[in-house]
Amino acid sequence: MEKFTKLVSTAVPLEIENIDTDQIIPARFLKATDKKGFGANVFRDWRFDKNGALNEDFALNKPEYSGKILVAGNNFGCGSSREHAAWALAGYGFKVIVSSFFADIFKGNSLNNGLLPIQVTPAVLHDIFSAIEDNPNVKIEVDLESQTLSVEGTTIEENFEIDPYKKTCLINGYDDIDYLLSKIEAINAYEAANI
């Protein structure tokens, strides 16, 4: 996994609530057997109409918006457990997703792929959307070490929470498999006693 410490980037605003993983990556694209290539189809049915024409009203297609941060409405990533959603977002180039609420499984999947989900209050989320609307080039800074998110030229400076274990993993770029394998003796002992 790639290491994550600090990111300064513009952001893409997606002011829609309850974005489910079927929207992030529709099921018909789940036939691949490796992790690559999903980025091209992220939000497929919102980015393109059914004839494959670009939907110019959709935030990701608007020329004024770009960047490695996606700011999305409440309850992001609900629905199916498909990790393809995290692969698609990361594959498209996002490193951070900001929302006022994340679905459990999606949150875990993101963290396992070096994609940082940041939860802020609904009020702060609203302020971030306004800041981007006022200035699409506004820079957002995310510092994982100090767990802060700030928006340039505004008073928005927030502390966000992250599980300390997950934080260490992201900063060092290692994952749960490495950790679990280091515990194999305890696992064997558990099996011997219980199974």
Add this chain to the structure above:
Amino acid sequence: MKKTLFDKVWDAHVVETIENGPEILYIDKHLIHEVTSPQAFQELEERGIPILRPDKIVATADHNTPTLNQHLPVKDLLSRNQLKQLAENCKKNNITLYELGHKYNGIVHVMAPELGITQPGMTIVCGDSHTSTHGAFGTIAFGIGTSQVAQVFASQCLLLKKPKKMRVTVNGELKNGVLPKDVILYIISKIGTNAGTGYFCEYAGDVFENMTMEGRMTVCNMSIEMGARGGMIAPDETTFEYVAGRKFAPQGEEFNKKVEEWRTLKSDPEAVFDKEYEFDAADIEPMITYGTNPGMGIKINERIPISDDKSFEKSLEYMGFEAGETLLDKPINYVFIGSCTNSRIEDFRVAANFIRGKQKAPNVTAWLVPGSKQVESQIREEGLDDIFAEAGFQLRQPGCSACLAMNDDKIPQGEYCVSTSNRNFEGRQGQGSRTILASPLVAAATAVEGKIIDITKHLN
């Protein structure tokens, strides 16, 4: 300390607790399928890590399989490749696979309970969010992402933070025509789609105690639709009777010993939950959804609520409905009875009972997709297939089918489908499709009438 059912099962599976961090939870059974496993196999292979306990893994092909002509090679190349990959991965790693056409093949959450793989007190995971289904047996069962599939492959364990606990109690007697699907759609419509986030849910009360295992599975299946990782129901005589004699269930003396152990799996009377909800069975009616998340449900004879919330408006616009209108008499051209929520034998019995002697409306395309090969055979043994055929319904071969429309079973753009599945998200059943979730009874009635009807009037 007084413990809940969830605590009891969880605590018995903790290998180690990391200071200030997650716990290492041991997994008893790992179910896999073709869509969310290939990248996990690949990950391990690339890192040169072997699969620790292949004997604790069971594989099936379900998401991406055709529901017609399963004996022929799969037409879609990508799908065929994915299925081939699963077969190769299983073979290479000594994993039991019930592939397409096998007599035990089926949707993972239908075939595992039916084979007795699912047992009370276990921890079960699968790369599929509806793994919550298995909670019906008093099992901690939940969906995981593909990275976690790889973790379980490597270590038979997961790193997890213990979720909080909630309980939903429904007491009283259900009205005629109110099915388990209505109960869970009602609960979600009341508490919302993220009431359960961060929680594991226990369902308690007469309503669940009096339910069959099939019904309990329908309820637990949709726990994820209220945001909960999983749902559980304390095992009881109904559970033990269901498990007894199944292929992979313990047999004879060993079974009796297990049952004694399983009897202790219930929340202590004074156990404390982080959150509780209580409902009265008498208030529940046949339900239907009108929007694009499973929480947007109403009683079938109610009107769509009015709200100026942006997401709500967007959702109604997608569905082509107006706030304040009724769904009764809406013409419907597609009906789907299937999915891991409602594709068990009981669901087809309910449908057949209503359909018997009637005819499918000419405008309706109706797909009946059993959850497994075994359900399919049972439908034939009980002669339900004749009832369906006489009424003009198409009985297909098992799989996920139109629940997620990865195969050819897609609802066309703009069309409504009254569906017994679990998700009414935009485009879930095909690009531009509009899903209305309902029970198998409501779905059958819609197929016969060609429109949504007030089923309560037909029952009384």
